[in-house]
Amino acid sequence: MRFSQQFLEEIKNRLPLSNVVGRRVTWDKRKSQPGKGDFWACCPFHSEKTPSFHVDERRNRYKCFGCGESGDHFRFVCETEGLSFPEAVEQLAGEAGVAMPAPDPQAARKQEQRKSLGEVCELAADYYRKQFWGPIGDGALRYARSRGLSDATLREFQFGFAPAGRDNLKQHLLDKGIKEGQLVEAGLVIRPDDGRASYDRFRNRLMIPIHDERGRPVAFGGRTMDPKGQPKYLNSPETPIFHKGTMLFNSHRARQPAYEASQAVVVEGYMDAIAVWQAGLKGVVASLGTAFTEDQILRLWKFADEPVICFDGDAAGVSAAHRAVDRVLPVLTSGKSFQFVFLPDGQDPDDLLNEGGLPALEAELAKAQPLSEVVWERETTLARLDTPERRAALEKALEDLVDTIRDERVKKRYRMDLRVRLSNLFWENSRPQRGASGRAQSGWEPRGGKGARVQQRVDAPGTKNFGVERTLCAMAVKYPELFERHFERLGQVRFSSELHQAFMLALCTMAEDRGEASIAESFGALGEKFFQILQEVQGGAGEEGAVAKGVSKWSDLYDRAPVLQLDPPEDFVEQLFVLNMDLIELHQLESELEGEMALAETELSEAGWVRIQGLTQDLSRRKEECIREEQQLAERAQKMRARGKLSVAHG
Known part of the structure; x- marks a missing residue:
């Protein structure tokens, strides 16, 4: 049924949106201003701990600034109660005291047909239920109980029994004035093409009604009581209501x-x-x-x-x-x-x-x-990966699956995740070809290395920001949505460790959807170091002795950022992700300022002095911001730990 905009607006104007939404959320009293029609709550559509779900009663709209869900009265009821749009309109119209419009004649006929078929199914369910609890259904009842089902459950699900005769249900409903054509249309009776008399579809079967969203029986499933009977389970056919x-x-x-x-x-x-x-x-x-x-x-x-x-x-x-x-x-x-x-x-x-x-x-x-x-x-x-052709075939199969995803953002995340996994899989599979030790025969040349080789082991912290950089690398792999959201900035971050710089460059290259380099062809160019770090940031076992004395192991993200074990909300994780980028950029600013100061000792120009002043001011501002962010995160983490301990104590 089509509804006029005037009719829909009348429902919305009579029924405050806050009343409809308020059945599913708890309003945040600090942020909400009921007098202005402004309400805030934690989103009912995704998990969060800080309110980002907003209801604006002046516009009769809601929007979550976390997940993006938005809509009006009708969409909210559809999304939270699983109703169709017409069902949501009918429900809210009843609450608002607005009379439903008269349907057009054709729609009325279809609605009347569905209603009549629903009534036929209701009568059939009642008939089957009486047979089940009567003497004729004793065997079916004993079978149902043998499956461990209680009588309360059997009554809740309205179990029934279809007797073994050819047309028991048919005759029962004909006696109640139901037409044979309705029984056929409802899928309860089969009419042979050769002109023979119609007969019951379900005979000698344990019957279970199938209900629609409103709990009305619209079809049936029947299990045979004959040990040799086939099919074992039989469902109603497609009908106008099923x-x-x-x-x-x-x-x-x-x-x-x-x-x-x-x-x-x-x-x-x-x-x-x-x-x-x-x-x-x-x-x-x-x-x-x-x-x-x-x-x-x-x-x-x-x-x-x-x-x-x-x-x-x-x-x-x-x-x-x-x-x-x-x-x-x-x-x-x-x-x-x-x-x-x-x-x-x-x-x-x-x-x-x-x-x-x-x-x-x-x-x-x-x-x-x-x-x-x-x-x-x-x-x-x-999958067999012993030849380039077979590796390429696996990559093609995965790419074809990813290409079926219509949502471009999700498609990008899947492509990134699978390209990283494929690189690691192909590298591990090629170990025998790289020598008995499993190590690459040459080092990994990071960007800007100019032929420089790195040691075969994942080095212990050699720079001031090693832990922060490794954490950012780990989070970029573990949280692909954050990697994607901050992709441009990550590509500009300059790491103090050449290992991390090259690792992030490789991730960014994989993420760029150019369709140029095949993973099956290019994984070997990444080198041993890339995969050692990848295994570490994914939680794999790192090499023994790969960390400095007194330093926690670097093989697991949760060891470097234990607060992530508390399953923090999305905004907390993103705040931590951004803070790590800020700290790395802060270190770079410090290095630039040190360079300018060193240059000023031998040759101080007016332009150099301006650069020093600008860098000093920028560095001071960024330090204050980082300190403030660290304090906020620390306070939130402390509260999360306290809540975790409280939950354990009550558990």
């Missing part, structure tokens, strides 16, 4: 708990979903046995930013998860992705729950891999 590609089983129950917990779990079958729900993990849905579609992916992102796909641990489950990967990649966007759990071979969620209860399943969910890791492992695990 579309497999847009629906998720249990979504109407899972939506709110998933949103509140910031965790949505996707399993393969509805029996698994029911078992997981009963165990206590309420934000669980099932995919109805179809390949993931874009509609389902977008719907799941309304539940959580990174839903977890948890399919069975057999070959079919892994294959289904990999198909899901290919479906998800094109629609990735900033802050929205998926995680994947591959259960132990041959097990499904129900098996885990039977063996170890919810803790066993949660232990597996804790091992969830990000989408990028699944893509990498899938493409590289069985």
